Amino acid sequence: MAAGLVATSCAVTDDGGEDEARSPFTGEAVEPGPVLAVKLDNAPDARPHTGLASADIVYATQVEGGLSRLTAIYSGDLPAETGPVRSARESDLQLLRTFDDPAFAFSGARSAVLPLITQSPVEAVTPESAPGAFFRAEDRSAPHNLFLRPSEALDDAPGASDASDVGFRFGEAPEGGRETNEETVRFPSASFGFAWSAEDGAWRVSMDGSPADDTAAGQVTAATVVVQYVDVHDSQFPGTPFTETVGSGDATVLRDGRAHDARWTRNSTADGTRFTGDDGERLNFATGPVWVVLAPA
Secondary structure, three states: OOOOOOOOOOOEOOOOOEOOOOOOOOOOOOOOOEOEEEEEOOOHHHOOEEOHHHOOEEEEEEOHHHOEEEEEEEOOOOOOOEEOEOOOOHHHHHHHHHHOOOEEEOOOOOOOOHHHHHHOOOEEEOOOOOHHHEEEOOOOOOOOOEEEOHHHHHHOOOOOOEOOOOOOOEOOOOOOOEEOOEEEEEEOOEEEEEEEEOOOOEEEEEEOOEEOEEOOOEEOEEOEEEEEEEOEEEOOOOOOEEEOOOEEEEEEEEEOOEEEEEEEEEOOOOOOOEEEOOOOOEOOEOOOOEEEEEEEO
């Protein structure tokens, strides 16, 4: 695909012809399907994850006590299972509007947040609405043992939007940047590490100093890592932080063993997020899974 082109359900080549279908989330040649977002536990007792390596996009966000949780985005190719699944937060709704009306699987939420979820365009999928899509793993302890069957979750969300442009661009690597073998992003009580592996052609992910493993795929990797610096402030619910993903700010984009300074912009909840380089042009991601760490500015 030509540098800087958006990956859509039908990518356009330089000569004006049509190429094979490509994911707007990864740039890979795959037919995009309905979008499923899954809220994943990330406490040490919740690891290793299942299905995390299959996610197109993974968002890492701060929750209570400075800890972290993950939101895995799937479309097209689905894992048989994913989890452990945990509860939703108010700021998830702002983030997920970039995917139009996605299916959103989670285990519950505080009572005051549930009406906000009901009023939002997301297609909520819960153990109550889709009991057959969830199951408890016998080798895990509650609350870290709730898992999801993604295909059955989507059966409960027939109105989920198909994957579409969320602002990512894929193509040739931008010029410049600095060479780096490893980057660490810290939350108050959590950390994420990304080590470049020439062997994998990707960044090997670690969490809190240990490899981020998937029960089926081994260590999780990302083709592109975005460290997006955002405003994290108190939400309207005491003790719960709110991560602002509308606005603008600084970012660092990791790809191909290099770190590139960037700016991010998202004008409204209905918009995707644009990432631009020092020259003001859209900054291309490497083809493959994308991790976005929403780090406190």
